[in-house]
Amino acid sequence: MKVFHEKEALRSWRAALRSAGQTLALVPTMGALHRGHLSLIARAQQEADAVLVSIYVNPTQFNRANDLANYPRDPEGDRQLLEASGCDALFEPISLYRPGHASWVEVPSLAGTLCGRTRPGHFRGVATVVTKLFQIAQPEVALFGAKDLQQALLLTQMAADLDMPVRVLTAPTLREADGLAMSSRNRRLTPAQRLAAASIPRALAGAEATLRGGTTTAGTITDAVTRRLVDAGARIDYVSLVRPEDLLEIPPESPATPGLVLAIAAFFGATRLIDNVLLGSSGLDEALAEDP
Ligand code: AMP
Secondary structure: OEEEOOHHHHHHHHHHHHHOOOOEEEEEEOOOOOHHHHHHHHHHHHHOOEEEEEEOOOHHHOOOHHHHHHOOOOHHHHHHHHHHHOOOEEEOOOOOOOOOOOOOOOOHHHHOOOHHHHOOOHHHHHHHHHHHHHHHHOOOEEEEEHHHHHHHHHHHHHHHHOOOOOEEEEEOOOEOOOOOEOOHHHHHOOHHHHHHHOHHHHHHHHHHHHHHHOOOEHHHHHHHHHHHHHHOOOEEEEEEEEOOOOOOEOOOOOEOOOOOEEEEEEEEOOEEEEEEEEOOOOOHHHHOOOOO
């Protein structure tokens, strides 16, 4: 596996690939890699001749200095996982911003809801750093995870709106045995918080089961999910039922129907976790045993 710290060296490698007629898939990450990331790499390998993974904890997408400082980092472990994954190259820049950086990419229509409400500037940072990565690596394909659904949608919109010559693909969420979505942030949980965090997939599974059981409203679903998370000790950021195409929130009195997305952000201690399911097709209610 090639390792690049400088964008100039990466560009040369990329140019050589192109000369050899090979396509490139990019998997942007912030490191502290887990099997969710590896599933994106495996998908990327099906989509292009070569796979590049980037690891960069992008400061401009953190709205709290504390969160940035405490973000999990594991360069040694990451290197080993990537070598074993068969990915072709790693781009691990020290910084991607030059002094005086002053240009930003924004998708306001998709950044104002869900995570955008409590993380101002987050999606501007994400869209900007991904644009920079696209410019540097010029991949034909880029892979993002459905766990971060708002991010995946927003980047898909951005690439289409701005005629970026890249196919943006979204891959399914990989979960632990108890249903918790794999996340670098799970490393920050204490054993008790890790147990409590399993209330997220259980609450999502409960919503699936309720919907399967018959007619219900958005408010009934979000109230039940909220109660379940609070009972487990979570501090809620949001529990929202939204339309998958534009993340528009469904009013509480409106019917909850299959095909809508149920999205959650909740704190367990200081750790903020997010998850979502496409209602009616997650299979979570069948995969997880209900509470006794
Ligand atoms: P991160 O390193 O958390 O910024 O994530 C890098 C990429 O991996 C993003 O596109 C995420 O959506 C994706 N990802 C994170 N967790 C998972 C997961 N459990 N399953 C699939 N993809 C994931």
